[in-house]
Amino acid sequence: MLRLYDTLTRQVRDFEPRVAGQASLYLCGLTVQSGPHIGHLRSGVNYDVLRRWLVHSGYSVTFVRNITDIDDKILVKSLEQGRPFWAIAYENEVLLEAAYRSLNVQPPTYEPRATQCIPEMHELIGVLIENGHAYPAQDGSGDVYFSVASYPDYGALSNQRPDEMLAASEGPERAKRDPRDFALWKGVKSTEPQDAYWSSPWGRGRPGWHIECSAMTYRYLGPEFDIHGGGTDLVFPHHENEMTQSRSAGHPFARFWLHNGMMDLGGEKMAKSVGNIINIAAVQARGLRPVELRYYMLAPHYRARIEFSWEALEEAATAYQRVEGFVQRATELAGGSEPTVVSADFAAAMNDDLNTSAALAALHEVVREGNTALAAGDLNAAREALGSVRAMLGLLGLDPFDPAYAAGEDRGIRETVDALVALALQQRASARERKDWAAADAVRDQLKQAGVAVEDTPQGPRWTIGAERHAG
């Protein structure tokens, strides 16, 4: 039985889906105002693992992850660059998709963009105005606000009392009745790109931030769905406001609220505005692979904060390589095995609020057993361990044989390298035969410099192309 920590009730609860056998998930995706950094990608990886685990647990999963393709920052860039807002949004969306792919994050079932749901937003806002939860501004600005005072439970998700909150200040205070009221619809401003507006019953304008998610969840998942996820930084005001407006419209909304911890660097949340960001390209420039980054992100629990450091990432890479090494050697020696069953410890860990940290510990147990079997020549036991290890790796999206990680590997080149290395190893073998250790080691050292690591095994030498470590 899967148990998940729910932010709203602030406790770990049994996951009971709305419809037996089905699970509906909504993840607040990114605002595509720039390329993603690894902090952004953490939520994608975390919820990808949740999704895989739900599928493994027998659920039919509908997973929606949105793209916010219009917001203040995108509009500012639009003006700065003299390009339509959608050009900027789409450019960054493409970068985001590439980053997800490199990390083996599966595409969601649906990936709506905020601007694709404008009619649904209008409908929702209309309902809220009708039932007295929202009001069009009286100053002719075209803004429509949600009235926080109309919803007694406001603050339930973030556990705050409205009277103790600092007043929100959403730009110039136009015509809010209460400073805590938030915009559902923003009327035209002469200072913004004029191609970023839609007509509406309240005049030309653009969406407020929170309404998009309420509209998209309703359209793709219905008035009630199982899990709503996002980073902890979204709890307030974004998720609080989403829940408030959807419930005010009569929708029960999310049954579970999941929030992942932040990726920090230098003691602060990784953020472009702080300037402490690391992206995938920087990781690769350091000689580390995306799959190793993914392992690093799954090593701690999803709700824990990660204080990023290269040292810790490199340690994680070493740990992953240990697992990877077993998978490769076991496959070579014991023959391939399709993924089989996960260990009981692994399943228990995953069911316990997705404790990937404990799950990885369970994985390493089986890897060690498999290595022991290989050392003892017990190929049956090794093959059994291999199947289990691959099953567990697959659920974490870390299987080294996953085609997602083979991208960019050119088979033709691989064969050429294979032949060249074989030639070099022949020379080394003959040097070893005449006990010319210096010559033999020279061959090995040169291969090493070229990025080819040679190991002698009872079955003869084997070689692997290691990730090139950074040189300082």
Add this chain to the structure above:
RNA sequence: GGUUCUGUGUCCGAGUGGUCAGGAGCUGGUCUGCAAAACCAGUCACGCCGGUUCGAAUCCGGUCGGAACCUCCA
């Protein structure tokens, strides 16, 4: 001011009222011409002060430190 999270061994990082986290590192051993990999053994712990308890790192109170949110944010 309010809300929430957090402080574990050399490092990363789980967890539970009493019995092994796991990984990285280091030391010793096995194997190897040497290495590498692997295996075996060892290494090292719960911010501080009180309290509850037969027993607490795990519960409670206090205290010190760090972070997130209350403004755009994964």
